[in-house]
Amino acid sequence: MNDQQTHHGAAEAEAHEHAGHHSHDDHSAHQSHGGHDQADHEDHGGHDHAGHSGHGGHGDHVGQFRRLFWIMLVIAIPVVGFNDMFAHLTGYPLPNADWVRWVSPALGTIMYVWGGRPFLTGGLGEIRSRKPGMMLLIALAITVAFIASWGASLHLLSDELNFWWELALLVVIMLLGHWIEMRSLAQTTSALDSLAALLPDEAEKVDGENIVRVAPADLAVGDVVVVRPGASVPADGRIVDGSASMDESMVTGESKTVRRETGEQVVAGTIATDSGLRVEVTATGEDTALAGIQKLVSDAQASSSRAQRIADTAAAWLFWFALGAAVITALVWSLIGLPDDAVVRTITVLVIACPHALGLAIPLVVSIATERAARGGVLIKDRLALESMRTVDAVLFDKTGTLTKGEPTVTAIDTANDHDEQRVLALAAAAEADSEHPLARAITGAASTQEVQIPRASDFSSSPAIGVKATVDGTVIEVGGPYLLQQHSASELPIADQWREEGAIILHILADGEVIGALRLADEIRTESRDAVDALHARGAQVVMITGDAQAVADTVAKDLGIDRVFAGVRPEDKAAKVKELQDEGRKVAMVGDGVNDAPALAQADVGIAIGAGTDVAIGSAGVILASSDPRSVLSVFELSRASYRKMKQNLWWAAGYNLISVPLAAGILAPIGFVLPMSVGAILMSASTVVVALNAQLLRRLDLTPESSTNRILDRS
Structure with missing residues (x-):
């Protein structure tokens, strides 16, 4: 968060708890594929159907x-x-x-x-x-x-x-x-077998000026491979050249393709549907996501x-x-x-x-x-968790990255003196265009989504604790927080107080020192979260949200989604105690979190569900792992538990x-x-x-x- 504070100043200092990034820690911590932490499960007594007392496969x-x-x-x-x-x-x-x-x-x-x-x-x-x-x-x-x-x-x-x-x-x-x-x-x-069949028979490895065909098993970390349109990725890696719409249904269960650009991770077995890529191998063999899924x-x-x-x-x-x-x-x-x-x-x-x-x-x-679940992007690591799920009557969601996307988004625009909203957004996006900051990306992303024409900017500069400045169409445009307003002895727009109560991040836009508008930024709620909460209520389950964010932010999200109870301002190490609190009330608790700083809470819950794990399938503390980031996948686990118990x-x-x-x-x-x-x-x-x-x-x-x-x-x- 430090670079956020140096970039947008006190806007970030006051909203430090709300941007959402703090509660994700470092997602690279996910990357340990080895620790399945699988308990030693006893055999099925004398009924070894895999081979009937030793008859082969x-x-x-x-x-x-x-x-x-x-x-x-x-x-x-x-x-x-x-x-x-x-x-x-x-x-x-x-x-x-x-x-x-x-x-x-x-x-x-x-x-x-x-x-x-x-x-x-x-x-x-x-x-x-x-x-x-x-x-x-x-x-x-x-x-x-x-x-x-x-x-x-x-x-x-x-x-x-x-x-x-x-x-x-x-x-x-x-x-x-x-x-x-x-x-x-x-x-x-x-x-x-069908999971194993997702890997190509051959990989095309870049060897100097040449491309040689090798078996995926012969690839090493650091190798660069060519993935042609319609072909599957031979090993987990990072895109070093090109971009493509990836079919990731084997990992997430979702049929919709996902755009992957240079620098992003791709997973072995996923398919580049429309264009070719060059991928640097980051994991092979048993370290890949596919191997992790197979093991689970x-x-x-x-x-x-x-x-x-x-x-x-x-x-x-x-x-x-x-x-x-x-x-x-x-x-x-x-x-x-x-x-x-x-x-x-x-x-x-x-x-x-x-x-x-x-x-x-x-x-x-x-x-x-378990096979049916894996095809739907639900990985059952512990069968007892699957059996217990049907009795769960309280579902505890971690807010950031689970009910919300875990990244700031422009949620409202207000203007001064009848300025045009789209023009204000275009000017702010132009000033932020050269910045790599998450809030800058949120502003340029909002302009792109609304199909606003972004003018060219020059003389870009950023000041720690103040904001950014650039010249757009001969006008000096500045975007920043309270310190920027103090510099120009300018006042906030009246709407700012309401936005602050809701726990939002507030940035003002100035043109030649005059306030022309303000942006409200907050962690965007996933559109699927409302359906998930409604369906859980229909099942008779209590929906609880837990977050490290301030009470105002938590209450805004909870009110929007219709969540029953909120635990706000909870540090990661205290989340397990909140799970225990619900259990002490006599409830069967399913905890839904991202699997990193939620690990103790996932372990404490009757059913631990790691959501949005994507490629990081080897999360030791969860009994169920959802490859998709869709919170409605929790309902899939309920349905599977109910149907399999009935059978x-x-x-x-x-x-x-x-x-x-x-x-x-x-x-x-x-x-x-x-x-x-x-x-x-x-x-x-x-x-x-x-x-x-x-x-x-x-x-x-x-x-x-x-x-x-x-x-x-x-x-x-x-």
């Missing part, structure tokens, strides 16, 4: 299960067709040859060993890790069916235990269920949460419930003198009780939710409820009235429940998380 996993399913389906046709038990049930004759009776056992054994291998090895993995679950249940079911069928084929057991056709269908249906499940998971992790998405997808722990516990209990039900089923059917039925019922119980759907219920919802709840109820109802039916509880659930139907129902859960989770993909859509949905519901 999603990509090859989908292919494996797809190939295995089709091969087993082809083999299953003769197993079922030549099985005398199936032929007897359906009433068709088999050829009267000795080889016929060995087709099903021979091919059925291949199906058990080859088709059943993922389940058998998965079951062994669960035994070794002492976390029995769904894979062990499937392994037990197909092993019992395999042994019983061989016993029947060798006439060691009753012919009624000839389950080769049941075993074949069981393996095929289980593989189909796994294929669908793995495909769902692969679609989710493709979010990371993968960390969030891998992290455990409260709902996940409930699902894992339920799945573990369900294993023992199924095993207990299977033992009781075997004992009861054996005791009433039907040992063959005991085996059939036991296998059916083991098959139908597989807690596959339960194991998939939460991870799939979370994976899709988790639906999936848990479906998965657990299905098992609690179907296991007694599989055990034969309705056998006295003549209803017995066939084993193959049990396998189909088990796979169907998994598919239902997977499809239900996929519905989250339809959620539009753009700030505008989320805000409108909430306002429409109210």
Whole structure:
């Protein structure tokens, strides 16, 4: 702020608190991409859907299960067709040859060993890790069916235990269920692949007079690369030549292009839409924003949460419930003198009780939710933050840079003696044209926005603590604060007192020593802030603003936006105490700040949201990071939290409820009235429940998380 005080003098001294720049500290402090500060998250117990107890990644996993399913389906046709038990049930004759009776056992054994291998090895993995679950249940079911069928084929057991056709269908249906499940998971992790795909295959590096093609991974900090129109930036960097409209939707979620000029930063993966650039590389590899986003998405997808722990516990209990039900089923059917039925019922119980759907219920919802969020510019770093967001009833916004743009803007012009407003603005802009000061940029920016013709100025000079002076069209034009008026023994315009009460910065314009007008400058409120506040009120949340600015400035912004409470004059280190104050009132607090001097407050809040982080995605204290500076993005987090919680709840109820109802039916509880659930139907129902859960989770993909859509949905519901 010192250069502001030396440039516009006491106007700045009195408005020192209001210009907005002080509360941003140094944004370069954002630039630490390494400190993700990610807590060590525990694994999902035995239900490692990324590889089912060590089967490799999603990509090859989908292919494996797809190939295995089709091969087993082809083999299953003769197993079922030549099985005398199936032929007897359906009433068709088999050829009267000795080889016929060995087709099903021979091919059925291949199906058990080859088709059943993922389940058998998965079951062994669960035994070794002492976390029995769904894979062990499937392994037990197909092993019992395999042994019983061989016993029947060798006439060691009753012919009624000839389950080769049941075993074949069981393996095929289980593989189909796994294929669908793995495909769902692969679609989710493709979010990371699609982020990686944003980088170009090659970068064009400037090497002396030549341009050489290199892989983005081979770039080093300090290299200069050429980005052609329509191409994507290969690494984070600073524009050293040219300007372009950049498509930054991969970072911000906003489709509108942003103009980037020489000296400004650009991010790896963003696209120069209309013209070429030369960019000096400032970060490569894991230090880039894109790598930071990828890490946040993968960390969030891998992290455990409260709902996940409930699902894992339920799945573990369900294993023992199924095993207990299977033992009781075997004992009861054996005791009433039907040992063959005991085996059939036991296998059916083991098959139908597989807690596959339960194991998939939460991870799939979370994976899709985090991917969906990342595509909308919302980066979920902590899944617990996402789960907590739906219960938040107080949202605390940092003012500068969050509700406001964090830079001064001309908000009003007043003139003396009937001077023309646009002419006064044009003269002020002409005098300020050669100054690099933020207030000078605000004045020239206002003239440009209003399409005012700025005349040429000469003899520019600036005086510390007074203002600037230049000659425009033969007239000496001066712009400055109170000291400038004192120099000329001139008086302020009457409106100045009102503007001062509102906490604005006031600059007067003098022509040949005579006051011709005054400018009111203030930190501009974002146009989206009003919608954000209205939508939060519609949700029933209290909106609170916290700022280091003076009470007058804070009250003006709060009144304009309809904010409920204001904490003004708060130093950065005291912000966390204000969050605690709200929590002590029994409120669940979400803190929305810029992530630098707000770090303690973000950490103290129930949900910390860093807004406008842009390229600086590795902010350790926030659970949620909004790549966009749009405060309405907070509503996107509310919507995502609400929708994903609803899906988790639906999936848990479906998965657990299905098992609690179907296991007694599989055990034969309705056998006295003549209803017995066939084993193959049990396998189909088990796979169907998994598919239902997977499809239900996929519905989250339809959620539009753009700030505008989320805000409108909430306002429409109210």
